[in-house]
Amino acid sequence: MIEVKGLTHSFGTKLVLNNINLTIPDGTVLGIVGINGAGKSTLLRLLSGVYETQGNVLYDGMSPMSEDTRQNIFFLPDDPYYTANSTPNKLFEFYSVFYPSIDREEFYSLISKYKIDPKQNMRNFSKGMRRQVFIALALSIKPKYILLDEAFDGLDPLSRKIFKDAIISLVEESGSTVLISSHSLRELEDFCDKFILIDNNVIKNQGDIAEHVARLCKFELAFIEEVDKSKFDKLPIVSLVIKGRFVTVVLEGDSDDMRAKLEALCPAVMDEMQLDFEEVFIHDVESGRSDL
Secondary structure, X not given: OEEEEEEEEEEOOEEEEEEEEEEEXXXXXXXXXXXXXXXXXXXXXHHHOOOOOEEEEEEOOEOOOOHHHHOOEEEEOOOOOOOOOOOHHHXXXXXXXXXXXXXXXXXXXXXXXXXXXXXXXXXXXXXXXXXXXXXXXXXXXXXXXXXXXXXXXXXXXXXXXXXXXHHHHHHHHHOOEEEEEOOOHXXXXXXXXXXXXXXOOEEEEEEEHHHHHHOEEEEEEEOOOOXXXXXXXXXXEEEEEEEOOEEEEEEEOOHHHHHXXXXXXXXXXXEEEOOOHHHHHHHHHHHOOOOO
């Protein structure tokens, strides 16, 4: 279990994270979301022990700086470091010093799936190919805790599928905990069970992704005559767009209840639209609301 208590961090006079408190149970796949500059990468670096800060981070009651704990953590930053002469082969040997239990067969199996030559210099690789190598390392180490920053960046659709399938298998087989930040919210929705939203230096929202998305519902309506927004004043509106006789509305509440309330407004046509995590995220950030 990861416990975060009173975590605060600044760069000079710029406050990035303020009094972050978080408990992450074992076996959780947690998506970390927020706009650019919200502090997602900083949070992952703090959790991995790269930065020192105010507050406490504990892995099973121990500091991430302790030697035993560090062998249970793998952090993959957005732009991981490698030397000028690095090849996948050399990188594997380097990481095997710090992670003696790394699975050689698993690493080369993944490299093969990604169609990467383990003898080639990584300077000649695209960003996506380099990320594939580091993802293969993370999955071969099979640590208890995997921290991934912008994990999908540069990956093609097939590589993303291989990666997601491998993460799910690792969690199911080993009970690993995965923390992953990404701007690809549709990817996170596919396989993360929990999320936190960082906004204005704090955790603005958190919880189960499916439950959070289900709290909102979206409808498109058409009326015989033009309508005024006052017609919707008594509804729990998150978003309302009116174009003459046509209305798109996002409401907070059970979809069946909201449908009944909208039917009372006598629209000529009404259709319920599918909402996804990305659209809910946009509404959360734009509204600035907090459910904590």
